[in-house]
Amino acid sequence: MFRTAISNVAVREFKSGIISDQELSLILEAARLTQSAKNIQPWYFIVVKDRKTLDSLAELMTGDIDEDLTKRSPMIVAVIGDPKSQFWLFDLGRVVQSMTLVAWEMGIGSCVISGPEPPDRENYRTKAGKILGVPENLRMQELIVFAYPRNKLPYRPRKIRKEMSDILFQEKFGNPADKSLLAPVRK
């Protein structure tokens, strides 16, 4: 699991085929069983394979870099949130991470597609929700493409991350953390 988590990167170049339903069902089962605050499970998922629907979603992103990514996506899972839960965004983050890592472990790449930059994003989400028939009390939050990576994994180094010493502190914010925590050693 450590290896899966630390090697996972966004994949944007795919083979043309759709992942198998068996693989997809494992990804979705990982989502279904994810922890959530008060076990509210404030999420729904829509599997979108229909090319016309994918193209309609891409059209909502005209001019944005995600337009091309959506057009090239063989299949997308739309992640729908229920804002009545206080922790819905936190929980959606967890559920997407579950799906992404399970997919990665099976050699399947994924990328979150957030659509146009603010201030247009919320309007895009509303329109995307309408295309997907999402009830008005729920929110179409993210599209996730899952597909076989075009190149062998890991196909390139991950983007640079902040140093541990920049994000980890000891006892109080700003206090340097113990050196033993800065350079993890795997036994």
Ligand SMILES: Cc1cc2nc3c(=O)[nH]c(=O)nc-3n(C[C@H](O)[C@H](O)[C@H](O)COP(=O)(O)O)c2cc1C
């Ligand atoms: C919440 C979230 C939203 C993201 N939205 C997009 C997006 O709209 N388009 C995109 O190409 N990548 C998107 N990504 C992928 C990130 O840009 C990418 O994971 C990050 O830059 C680190 O790069 P790496 O995965 O190659 O290491 C998103 C990732 C997350 C977690």
